[in-house]
Every structure is written in structure tokens, then in C-alpha cells.
Amino acid sequence: MQRIRAEERPHWREQAERLGFLFHSPNGEPYWDETAYYRFTLRQIEDDLERPTEEVHELCMDLVARAVRDETYLRRLCIPERYWDYIRRSWLDGQPHLYGRMDFAYDGRGPAKLYELNYDTPTSLYESAFFQWLWLEEGIAAGTLPRDADQFNSIQEALIEAFALLRPRLPMPLYFTSVRNAAEDRGTILYLRDCAAQAGIETRLIDLEDIGASIDGRYTDLAHDVLPAVFKLYPWEFMFHEKFGPLLPKADTLFFEPPWKAVLSNKGVLPLLWELHPGHPNLLPARFDPAPDSPPPPGWVRKPLFSREGANVEIALPDGSVVSEPGPYGDAPWVLQAFHPLPCFEGNYALIGSWVIGDRACGIGIREDRSLITTDASRFLPHIFCD
Amino acid sequence: MKRSRIVGLALMGSAPVLLSACGEPPTEAITYSSLEQCLKDGKLSAEVCESEYQRAVQMHQQTAPRFTSQAACEAQYGPQGCQVVRAPGFGDYFMPAMAGFMVAKLLDQRRDRDQAYYGGYARGAGGYRGEPLYRNREDRSTWRTWDNQTVERGEGKTVMRDKAITQSRGGFGSQAAARGSWGS
Numbered sequence: 001m002q003r004i005r006a007e008e009r010p011h012w013r014e015q016a017e018r019l020g021f022l023f024h025s026p027n028g029e030p031y032w033d034e035t036a037y038y039r040f041t042l043r044q045i046e047d048d049l050e051r052p053t054e055e056v057h058e059l060c061m062d063l064v065a066r067a068v069r070d071e072t073y074l075r076r077l078c079i080p081e082r083y084w085d086y087i088r089r090s091w092l093d094g095q096p097h098l099y100g101r102m103d104f105a106y107d108g109r110g111p112a113k114l115y116e117l118n119y120d121t122p123t124s125l126y127e128s129a130f131f132q133w134l135w136l137e138e139g140i141a142a143g144t145l146p147r148d149a150d151q152f153n154s155i156q157e158a159l160i161e162a163f164a165l166l167r168p169r170l171p172m173p174l175y176f177t178s179v180r181n182a183a184e185d186r187g188t189i190l191y192l193r194d195c196a197a198q199a200g201i202e203t204r205l206i207d208l209e210d211i212g213a214s215i216d217g218r219y220t221d222l223a224h225d226v227l228p229a230v231f232k233l234y235p236w237e238f239m240f241h242e243k244f245g246p247l248l249p250k251a252d253t254l255f256f257e258p259p260w261k262a263v264l265s266n267k268g269v270l271p272l273l274w275e276l277h278p279g280h281p282n283l284l285p286a287r288f289d290p291a292p293d294s295p296p297p298p299g300w301v302r303k304p305l306f307s308r309e310g311a312n313v314e315i316a317l318p319d320g321s322v323v324s325e326p327g328p329y330g331d332a333p334w335v336l337q338a339f340h341p342l343p344c345f346e347g348n349y350a351l352i353g354s355w356v357i358g359d360r361a362c363g364i365g366i367r368e369d370r371s372l373i374t375t376d377a378s379r380f381l382p383h384i385f386c387d
Numbered sequence: 388m389k390r391s392r393i394v395g396l397a398l399m400g401s402a403p404v405l406l407s408a409c410g411e412p413p414t415e416a417i418t419y420s421s422l423e424q425c426l427k428d429g430k431l432s433a434e435v436c437e438s439e440y441q442r443a444v445q446m447h448q449q450t451a452p453r454f455t456s457q458a459a460c461e462a463q464y465g466p467q468g469c470q471v472v473r474a475p476g477f478g479d480y481f482m483p484a485m486a487g488f489m490v491a492k493l494l495d496q497r498r499d500r501d502q503a504y505y506g507g508y509a510r511g512a513g514g515y516r517g518e519p520l521y522r523n524r525e526d527r528s529t530w531r532t533w534d535n536q537t538v539e540r541g542e543g544k545t546v547m548r549d550k551a552i553t554q555s556r557g558g559f560g561s562q563a564a565a566r567g568s569w570g571s
Contacts (some may be wrong), residue, residue: 019399020399045389130396133390134394137455150389152389153390154389155391156391156394157391157392179560180560193398194398194399197398208559208560209556209557210556211558212556213553213554213556215551215552216551220553224551224552226551234563238563239559242559242561243557243559243561244559247558328565385389
């Protein structure tokens with residue numbers, strides 16, 4: 001695993017905008033960054049990332065199966081009791097899921113370590129699946145990348161295939177929703193919708209705030225059409241606590257991701273996975289935080305049960321100094337995870353996001369930050385592999 | 388090879404809000420393979436035929452699915468089903484040829500929303516809207532809209548949907564407003 005500096009393609013911004021990548025440089029700060037890329041070997045990709053991703057995914061599915069049968073798990077994950085049966089039913093009915101992303105710390109040697117799961121509302125999908133692919137193809141064609149370079153990225157193919165498999169039993173139209181005025185989220189659902197349309201699914205868009213509730217407790221669009229199926233880029237834990245949440249169990253709308261993903265979109269899975277599989281090479285020691293009011297012990301990282309984009313994460317380095325990221329998620333319980341630093345390349349800390357579509361590992365995207373904590377201000381860098 | 392063989396975008400890269408245009412199924416739509424056919428048919432005035440055909444062409448140019456390779460385009464739209472578009476500084480891309488157009492008469496009660504969603508594609512006078520139509524490789528007999536929905540040939544297609552009386556809105560999204568970003 002090497003970081004290789006590169007010339008950016010002069011036309012990439014124009015190309016990005018033409019192809020719907022409107023959040024490539026939010027507030028003028030680069031998010032897509034092709035002034036460098038990462039280079040792996042096939043062995044690193046297959047043995048250290050692809051296989052562990054599928055293995056950890058299986059552990060996660062197993063954890064959901066346990067959690068829906070044993071409410072002590074749901075209680076420890078702080079999932080409101082009113083939704084336990086809803087979540088349980090969604091799992092026992094086999095409600096399909098679409099996608100998820102695991103974040104790994106990996107430096108090219110040794111086992112990749114799971115930082116966290118983004119299994120409910122992962123973003124950085126378009127840039128991983130599509131724009132990164134385009135960058136590779138153009139780089140090979142222009143001779144700036146090796147002819148035999150490949151990329152661990154069949155994400156789009158897998159997504160379209162997943163939608164195509166869903167289609168026969170999917171109530172349509174499938175609505176895609178995210179909140180207003182969030183460019184990255186909007187870009188992500190437009191991309192997912194694009195993949196669904198390419199698989200022949202009839203789709204609609206609606207802003208999350210525009211979803212209505214009918215007199216008989218069903219969700220409606222602005223034309224009062226009932227929503228039969230919804231892809232929502234919005235966390236279950238928020239929906240559970242909002243005004244329309246209590247309608248969920250009886251609304252008869254099929255959701256993506258399914259309700260059982262609420263189990264996995266929760267950092268409480270980190271200590272639960274460790275309890276079930278202590279010493280697993282791809283897991284870091286973790287536990288629920290017994291003393292959230294005092295600073296984390298040296299060598300441990302404190303994360304809120306519910307948080308996004310690195311918010312409210314606090315790292316106590318082994319020497320006792322603390323690195324932290326502020327945020328709005330200070331209202332839930334916390335977990336502690338053993339400190340395992342991200343690898344640093346020329347002053348950049350790299351985090352690997354490994355995608356699971358359906359149940360298959362099918363690609364990676366890399367984000368870099370100048371800080372140990374990867375946030376929504378970090379940059380996305382492309383990758384290749386070749387031997 | 389561990390990467391996708393082909394990738395394409397069917398909808399993105401055009402004005403994305405436009406995509407909701409299909410959120411309202413028209414109650415009536417007439418399909419034509421050409422402007423001449425519309426004029427000859429006589430169901431619509433020559434003025435409506437002309438204006439809605441132009442609207443369809445404009446929409447086609449701006450919103451047709453686009454592909455980075457001819458093979459990917461032809462995989463969906465068949466040989467001779469695609470045209471190349473040369474974009475200086477960007478490279479060639481491919482999009483399906485417009486195989487026909489559809490003129491829909493829209494319901495008045497949805498006008499406000501249509502206006503917002505159609506954006507730059509506001510309808511012509513009298514509540515008509517022209518849209519381009521395509522044919523897929525596998526299914527040459529069926530018209531398809533740009534987001535791959537099939538359209539019956541002829542007129543009078545009615546789509547019934549499950550309706551419910553909406554009591555309130557805004558019951559989701561409050562924590563987003565409170566917390567800012569949440570995608571992960």
C-alpha cells in the first residue's frame with residue numbers, strides 16, 4: 001500500500017459537474033482529491049480487505065439474528081422498546097438490504113481493524129462506485145496509470161444487480177428520500193436511484209420533510225399517493241424518535257435499509273462483536289463505557305452510540321493527551337474502543353471504506369484527513385491495485 | 388478484473404430535480420413516432436404538436452441517459468439505437484436516439500407542484516407536456532420514458548394509485564435540522 005502523487009486531470013471538475021457530482025468541493029474545499037492515489041497489491045486487496053470484509057459482515061448478520069431473539073441486546077443498544085417487534089419482524093420476514101460500508105484501519109501489513117460500521121446511511125457511494133472508476137479508466141487510456149492497473153470496485157455492477165434481484169417482489173414505485181439542502185445526501189440518493197432505474201425499477205423522489213401521514217396512518221407523497229417502498233438516507237434512530245416514527249410498524253411501507261439495520265447502525269455493535277468474538281484479528285477490543293463523565297483511559301477511544309462523520313469522538317492517546325472532534329451527539333451512551341491509529345502517509349491519515357452490497361464485498365474507497373479522526377471534511381482519494 | 392465492466396448513468400448529470408417529473412403519472416398520453424404523425428393524426432392541434440415535439444427534443448438533449456461507451460449504450464438500446472455526442476474537452480459520450488415522443492395532458496390540481504418540479508421544462512399552454520421516448524434493445528415494441536418506465540402505445544393510459552388522505556407533513560427530518568449532517 002503506497003501513496004503515489006499524481007497530476008490531476010485538468011477537466012475533472014467540469015466532468016464531475018456534468019455527471020452529477022455536485023459535492024466534489026463543498027465550500028471550495030476539495031473533497032474529491034486526485035493529486036494522489038493509493039496503490040495496493042492484489043494480495044492486499046483479496047486477503048486483507050475483501051475476505052475480512054465478508055467475514056465481518058457474516059459476524060454482523062449473526063449478531064442481528066441474536067439481537068432480534070434476545071432483547072437484552074436491543075436494550076443495550078438503546079433501541080426504543082416500541083420498535084423491537086418491528087425490527088424483529090423485518091428480520092424474520094427476510095426484508096432485503098442493499099448496502100453498507102465498513103471502515104477499516106489498514107496500512108498494507110497485518111490485519112485490517114474494524115473502526116466502525118456504516119450500515120444504515122452510508123455515503124461516499126457515488127465517488128467510490130462511479131467517479132473513481134472513471135478516473136481509473138481515463139488514467140489507463142491516457143497512459144498516466146499502468147496498463148495492467150485494476151481497481152477493487154464492482155460496486156455499481158453489484159448495486160444494479162441487487163436492485164434487479166429485488167425487482168420481482170418490490171412494491172413500486174420505490175421512493176428515494178433525503179432531507180432538503182444536503183448536497184451530499186441528495187447526490188447519494190440520486191445515484192442509487194439511477195442504479196435502480198437502470199435495473200428497471202420505477203422510482204420517485206421526495207424530500208424527507210415532504211412525506212405525509214394519512215388519516216389511516218400510512219405515509220404519502222405530495223399527491224397523496226401512498227408510499228409502497230422507500231429508500232431513506234436518514235438514520236433509523238432519528239426516525240424512531242420523530243413525530244411519524246410511531247406509525248412505522250403499521251404503515252405497510254417497505255424500507256431500505258430495512259428496520260433490522262438499526263441494530264448495526266449503532267456503535268454498540270463494537271463491544272457486542274468483541275464479546276462474541278474476542279481476539280478476532282479484524283476487531284478491536286471494545287466495551288460499553290462505564291464512566292462517560294471522566295476522560296477516556298489512555299489508549300482508548302470514546303465514541304457515542306449514535307454519531308456520524310466522526311462527531312463527538314474523543315481519543316486518549318497512550319501518552320494521555322486527547323484528540324477530539326466536537327459534535328451534536330452528546331446525548332446517548334458511549335462505547336470505548338482500543339486505540340489503533342490510522343496509518344499516516346505524508347502527513348495524511350487514511351481510512352479505508354469497504355463496501356458490502358447485498359452480502360458481497362465489492363469495493364473500497366479511501367478517505368484522508370490531516371487529523372486522526374476522519375470527518376466529513378476529509379478528502380476522498382482513488383486507488384488502484386496491480387502487481 | 389475486480390472492477391465493473393461498464394458503468395453508466397441513466398438519470399444523473401441532467402438537472403436532477405427534473406427527474407421527479409415522472410412523480411405524477413399523466414392520466415392521458417398520446418405517443419407518436421414523429422412530428423408528422425402527430426400532425427396527421429389530428430387529435431392535437433398543430434400548435435400543440437409543434438411545441439410539444441420541440442419540448443421533447445429539448446428534454447431529450449438535456450436529459451437522455453448517457454454512457455461513456457458505445458457498447459454500454461447499445462447494450463441497452465440496441466445497435467443503431469444510439470448516437471454519439473462530441474463534447475470538446477470531455478470526450479465523446481453516447482446516448483440513445485429519440486425514437487418518438489409522448490404528449491401528456493396533465494391534471495390541473497397538480498399544477499403548482501408540476502411547476503416547481505419541471506423547473507425549466509414548464510409545460511406549454513393548455514396543460515400539455517411533451518416528453519421523449521426510447522426503445523430498449525430487448526423490447527422493441529414498447530415505448531419507454533427516459534427513466535425506463537414503459538408506456539402503452541396509443542392513448543388513454545390511466546394509472547390508478549393507492550391514495551390516502553394526508554393529515555400532516557413534516558413528521559420526519561426534525562433531528563436533521565437539529566444536528567446538521569448525518570450521512571456517514
